[in-house]
Amino acid sequence: MPLADGAPLSRAPAADPAGEAPVLEVDRLEVVFDTRGGAVHAINGVSFSVRPGELLGVVGESGSGKSVTMMSALDLLPSPPARRTGGAIRYQGRDVSSMGPKALRKLRGGDIGFVFQDPMTSLNPVFTVGYQICEPLRAHLGLSRKQARKRAAELLAMVGIPSPEARLDDYPHQFSGGMRQRVMVAIALSCEPRVIIADEPTTALDVTIQAQILDLVRDLRHRTGAAIVWVTHDLGVIAGIADRVAVMYAGQIVEEAPVAAIFAGPRHPYAAALLETIPDVEGERPERLTTIPGQPPILRAPPAACAFAPRCAHAFDRCHAQNPPLADDGTGHKAACWLRPETVAAAEAGEGAR
Amino acid sequence: MLTYTIRRLAFAVPTLLVISFLIFGILDLAPSDPTAQLPLTIPPEVREKIRLSLGLGDPFIVRYFKWLVQFMVNEPLNILEQWTGWTIGDGERLRVLSWQTRSPVVDLIVQRMPQTLWVVGMSYVVGIVIAIPIGVISAYRQYSWFDQFGTLFSMVGFSIPTFFTGLLFIVIFSVTLGWLPSIYDTTLVVEDWDSFVAQVKQMIMPTMVLGLYNASQLSRFMRASVLDNLNQDYVRTARAKGMTEKVVLLIHVLRNSMIPVVTVIALNLPQVFGGAIITEQIFRVNGLGQLLIGAIEGGDIPTVQTLTFIFAVLIVVFNLIADVLYGILDPRIRYD
């Protein structure tokens, strides 16, 4: 096991083999919600990046902060209650928070397409689906009404909606949940974005449609070289399409690695437990679906210890005293656990630097 | 939608019949005497003849049906004849007569209607025009000084009755400043610029008093509706598509927020006539409100019956309009 090379690598992502610069970078993001019961530290220093053509899978239990991270990247969280207390988002090297409203709008929907988690409520109920698809086409691509409509029909056909021309004039409530999610995908893809952020895009869909949407996204990635961030509960989906996987827990990334590496050997106990919860498709079916006992914490303060410690079978003294930093072992496999030598080394280097 | 509207209209007929029966019956119980206002020197036999000539000798049910036929058939036919110039039948129909003036009630109402419509209608328009922007901005800038001020404004506007604001306005603008007339001159005819200015001047106070009252209520409602919609997921979607804040607020949010507000606007309209009764008294606008008050004071039962019934018709009609508007604005509602 090669030792970590010093500074926590999450701060400076290593150059990838292809040498391409990341198109979207999230750098030590911190988000706090000011609620009636006090502050909730939802995101505590999340860093990740995606390069063109890359698909990053993000997994984690409900409440681990996946959606908040993604929405914060486009500055879509309502404030109050959300407050970004630290970190930066960079698109093609440019700081998103220092962008003017016009540049931000071009980014939203134009350069970055977003598919939201809940298709039932994410479309405006009083406008036709066609109108809602045409909106970004006209705003970002400057298409005429007629051109936009033609393109919208093509997009609906692309996401597998039958008789797309006619359905443009239907309202969202005339579509099923799965169909609405396809409409959301069509909207996200409408302006051929450089980055697609998909927040559990297939959770509401049945397996065949899931596969269709996955194919669609894969195809788009190869055709346009878009980078994709795919948030899901379903590690099975991740295994099939992702290049890299980031595992989130309590508003932090606790493990990040190439997909093969993490499935071959998860290093963080939480990631390991998550992997055990997926039913093995090829091998024997387990007696019952395993779940991780216990609940994810609600953090009233930034984590001062390993947030997983109360649920971790391997927890020891240090886990309760200090939050482990995410560290790379030199192969691009990162973990944040005191059982890992690279984490220990990174913590020492960090203290030495101080 | 069309079948629904027709069905609802069909339902409205029995509803209104029941209402008319109740109104007629309850008012009939009132111990009013059409001859009470006449000089004391008139002997009792003559009084009795007058009563009989007014049809009061008939039993209740007969009188009710007579009134019904007069109001529902004869009067509409009269109005139709007047509008179109046709002659239907012999043109000699029994009409609902006012006990006080002995002239047909409907003619009185037609005389008084324009004043009330101007005051009520304008005040409602003013109320809506003030309330909607205030509601939208208050919600969009929740807890800002604008919102706080809006809250205060509507609390005050809503809790102070119109007869008080009316008198206050008169004291300030008529008595102290002398800017506006305190009495509404119905005989004024708009024919040139000066009379137009005079008309506007005399309309300002009654319209504003009612309008501000309406606005205070409606702006709260609008604010709540916009706030509710601003938290919806589709707003986030619109922003994620790169729409401007103007589009997000004035197209996506406003359109949804208007659905309940339009309904309330339609439903409240008949109540505003009620409010006009008080305002008309204060500013001496001789509209329907004054007609009603005068009729009540004079024990003029036919006029009261007819006016009350017209208000009832308005309520039923605007309920229907509210429902239909709801269906038009919200594509999710399907009545069929």
Ligand SMILES: Nc1ncnc2c1ncn2[C@@H]1O[C@H](COP(=O)(O)OP(=O)(O)OP(=O)(O)O)[C@@H](O)[C@H]1O
């Ligand atoms: N509006 C809010 N007010 C207060 N806290 C919030 C709010 N939205 C999110 N949070 C906090 O942020 C945490 C992360 O929420 P998030 O929606 O990102 O989870 P998630 O990983 O997307 O879960 P899921 O898989 O259920 O979608 C939540 O546990 C919650 O404590």
Ligand code: SF4
């Ligand atoms: S740091 Fe400790 S508590 Fe946290 S995951 Fe590792 S072993 Fe478990």
Ligand SMILES: [Mg+2]
């Ligand atoms: Mg989520």
